[in-house]
Amino acid sequence: MFEFHIDFQGQNLAEQITQGVISAxxxxxxxxxxxxxxxxLSMYIFAAGVAIAAFLVIPAWPYLxxxxxxxxxxxxxxxAAAAASKQESSTSDLKDKKAS
Amino acid sequence: xxxxxxxxNAVMAFSISAIFCLLGAIAFSALIIPSNPSGAxxxxxxxxxxxxxxxxxxxxxxxxxEFANTIMRIDADLSSLFHWNTKQLFVYAVxxxxxxxxxxxxxxxxxxxxxxxSAAVISKRGLNNKYSLIDVNKKxxxxxxxVSLHWNIVPYVGFMTYGHSKASEGYAFPLPSGIQT
Numbered sequence: 001m002f003e004f005h006i007d008f009q010g011q012n013l014a015e016q017i018t019q020g021v022i023s024a025x026x027x028x029x030x031x032x033x034x035x036x037x038x039x040x041l042s043m044y045i046f047a048a049g050v051a052i053a054a055f056l057v058i059p060a061w062p063y064l065x066x067x068x069x070x071x072x073x074x075x076x077x078x079x080a081a082a083a084a085s086k087q088e089s090s091t092s093d094l095k096d097k098k099a100s
Numbered sequence: 101x102x103x104x105x106x107x108x109n110a111v112m113a114f115s116i117s118a119i120f121c122l123l124g125a126i127a128f129s130a131l132i133i134p135s136n137p138s139g140a141x142x143x144x145x146x147x148x149x150x151x152x153x154x155x156x157x158x159x160x161x162x163x164x165x166e167f168a169n170t171i172m173r174i175d176a177d178l179s180s181l182f183h184w185n186t187k188q189l190f191v192y193a194v195x196x197x198x199x200x201x202x203x204x205x206x207x208x209x210x211x212x213x214x215x216x217x218s219a220a221v222i223s224k225r226g227l228n229n230k231y232s233l234i235d236v237n238k239k240x241x242x243x244x245x246x247v248s249l250h251w252n253i254v255p256y257v258g259f260m261t262y263g264h265s266k267a268s269e270g271y272a273f274p275l276p277s278g279i280q281t
Contacts, residue, residue, distance in 0.1 A: 004104040011101040018111050026118045030125050037184040039126065039256055046122060050115045058107045 010064030014057045021056065025049020127258025130185035139176030139222070139249035139265040141193045141209075146170050148240045148276045154232035166240050166276055168233035170195075170209060174224045174249065176265070181253055182217040189214040190252040191222070196267070197245040199237055207233055209247070240273040247271060 006014065025046055033042030057064075101107050150164045159165055178189055192211035198204055209229040214220050235243065246267035253261045 005102050006107075014101050014107060015110065018114055022111075022115050022118045026122045030122055030129075033126070033184055034129060039184045042122065042126065042184075046115075046119060050111065053115070054108070054111050057111060058104060060104070 004060040006060050006064040007067050007069055009067040014064060017057050018053045021053040022049055025052070123257045126185055127255070130183060130255060130258055131261075133183045135180040135183070137176070137178045137181050137251065137263060137265075139174070139178065139191075139251070140268065141172060141174050141247045141249045141265070142268050143247055143271050144171045144173055144226075146271060146273055147278075148274055149278050150276050151279060154234070155230075157232040157234055162238075165234055166238060168229075168240055168273060170229045170233070172209060172224070172227045172229065172247075174210070174222055174227060176222040176249055177220070178214065178222070178251060179217050179220040181251065181263075182220060185255045185258060187215075187254045187256045189220065190254060192250050192252075193247060194250050194264075195233075195245040195247045195271070197243050199235065199243065201237060205235070207231075209233070241275060243273040245271045245273065 025048065029042040029045040029049070032045055033039055101110055147169045148166055149169060150166055152160060152163050152165065154165070154167045157165065157167070172193065174193060176191065178191065181189060190211065190213055193209045194206050195209055196204070196206045208231060210227060211230065212222075214222075246269045248265050248267040250262065250264040253263075255261075
């Protein structure tokens with residue numbers, strides 16, 4: 001219940017979002033502060049950028065889970081299926097023999 | 101990035117690298133901002149007195165230390181030095197002179213810290229020197245000094261930068277004229 005996993009495509013997307021958003025807000029913060037000559041403005045804009053990136057990426061949103069991983073069936077199930085099909089083929093052989 | 105902690109760690113680590121680049125850019129940008137500060141110090145009077153102790157000089161062993169008392173006037177307009185990376189200005193008035201034993205001596209007559217652009221215009225009259233003025237050779241005779249105003253820009257992030265005004269020349273120190281303490 002507390003897993004909050006995302007799939008591989010989602011992880012790729014998450015990485016791109018964090019780098020893109022934080023870098024963009026870094027550039028905006030520098031330019032805004034340079035024009036307004038206020039260093040506190042730069043720090044506030046950058047902090048807002050980090051908060052936005054964290055909001056978009058840290059919770060396990062559905063858009064990050066669109067390509068779920070296709071796991072192979074478990075070995076016990078495979079073994080049970082193999083045993084069942086072997087039983088079937090052996091009984092069908094017997095049936096054929098009896099018929100012929 | 102498959103768990104909550106992993107994604108939080110990735111966001112935080114990248115933001116620290118990014119803030120480092122931002123602060124570096126701010127530090128370098130402050131080097132190329134133009135400014136035109138101006139300042140001047142003039143001494144209205146110099147008196148030399150002898151005594152055992154003074155403002156911040158306590159030497160009970162010697163009765164006749166020679167202290168110089170100056171009255172200064174200072175005018176300065178340092179408001180153009182306040183850009184976005186300026187945290188405060190440290191402004192100090194320096195008297196520079198040479199003696200036979202020591203070719204270059206500098207003593208601080210007065211200093212102040214300016215934290216806001218609105219306080220950056222200085223106009224002082226009748227100012228006494230803030231610290232005791234005593235020469236390493238214990239005598240002020242034959243000393244001829246230049247006085248100038250120096251400033252130091254303390255940044256939020258980056259490099260400490262310095263500047264100074266032109267020097268007012270030719271202040272001669274008189275002979276001791278009285279006993280102080």
